[in-house]
Amino acid sequence: MKYPKPLKAGSTIAITAFSQGIGPEHEPRFALVCANLKAMGFNIVVGKCLRGQAKQVSAPAAERANELMAFLLDDSIDAIYPPWGGELAIELLPRLDFEKLKQAKPKWILGFSDVSTVAVALCCKLGWASVHCSNLMDLVDASDDPLTRNTLKHLSCETGAEFTQSQSKMHTHAWPDFVSKPEAGYVYTSPSKWRWLTQPKTGGTIDGRLIGGCWDVLKHLFGTQYLDLESLASRYPEGIILYLENAEMSPAELARTIVSMKMRSVFDSINALVLGRSAVSDSDLEDDLRYLDVLQGHLSELKIPILIDVDIGHVPPNLTLINGAFARFELASEALVAQHLI
Incomplete structure (x- = not known):
């Protein structure tokens, strides 16, 4: 790297x-x-x-x-x-x-x-x-x-150095109105809580080389020369952590995306998946498909650790995640990610 x-x-x-x-x-x-x-x-x-x-x-x-x-x-x-x-x-x-x-x-x-x-x-x-x-x-x-x-x-x-970041205390779905108030920052309104969708077989940590970003745009690159996870995995035998966050995909579109990724064997090249909070609000209708329904129905079967609701993407604040760094996510006494620039 x-x-x-x-x-x-x-x-x-x-x-x-x-x-x-x-x-x-x-x-x-x-x-x-x-x-x-x-x-x-x-x-x-x-x-x-x-x-x-x-x-x-x-x-x-x-x-x-x-x-x-x-x-x-x-x-x-x-x-x-x-x-x-x-x-x-x-x-x-x-x-x-x-x-x-x-x-x-x-x-x-x-x-x-x-x-x-x-x-x-x-x-x-x-x-x-x-x-x-x-x-x-x-x-x-x-x-x-x-x-x-x-x-x-x-x-x-x-x-060669290493740095650590902890889970945010609060997050928000609202963007600041910096057109009318240019100096405005985010006003955080909701408690943050990283959690496992699928826990590791042992312990409360996952590690590997980081790669990822916005799910909405990266779904078009998987399997191409621009995002070849199989090639990355062959270069880094310590394994790959794929991190993604949903900006605009409805639950149905997200389900189609995950099934398409499975068809292209995208998940076969990673040893863990980390997901940010979804920026798309669920429907108020009781029988409609929801974001968590999609994750549980389409990702739980992967048999890899999956960490969700992490500080990534369109529901700020954002971690600084370095593609290519060796990272360790920990969810034990506290939620944190350590990155080693090796």
Whole structure:
């Protein structure tokens, strides 16, 4: 696993949108985020494909891909941080020249949602560690919960180091209205509780190499060159932990997705599954299919440990999870995840 250089004061972060950009109404928030990063000592480079939301994207696919390639090949840049996700980052993958990128210095790719599309591809194709974490537009002073506040701190670790994060105390399904109040942070309303859907055969821990992100977008990549779990498992005999979170799939769509993954033998290459909280609310109708019905009906038979309701994705706050790191999730006296950059 190739870990990019630790992020510290003096590191350069490039900002470009892989899919959806920011609109004029987001400029005050973006200014606060940039000021916050500069106060931490980071240098900021803003790309031309940041602004714009026409047809769900900041710019045509070729322009977004070219800008991303330019940043990836520029070894003065240490990290690339989109403002948030979107819908169409998948358009970039066939346009990236991975042969050229093999000669480049590894760079951190950070964020969640559709950012996962690019993050897992760089991990699988190049062996670069990448990051599933709070999005760039979350990083304001008011976002003071430990998971969000320490997002970039964890990336200051040297290769070979280890860091630990604990389960959040509270979470929320509500997004802050930072258009009318640019400085707004999350208001957490519900207690967090990680739990087992399927417990390990012994003990209360699982371990392995991390890979994953937003289920909605990654379902299209399983079995392709961009997310080949079988190849990853062959390279890392310590095993693979796949982590996923549902952003928008209804219970029926999620059921179809899991069955499709089984048909493609996706789960055969992992030794544990970790799921974030679902961002989709269940129906109020008594006879309708529910999220937990799908998990119990379609995943319990896998005979691997499955941890659910973890701090991953569209129900913040977010853990900082490093694709490619060796991780240990523990659910005993306390709920935590330790990651070793080896």
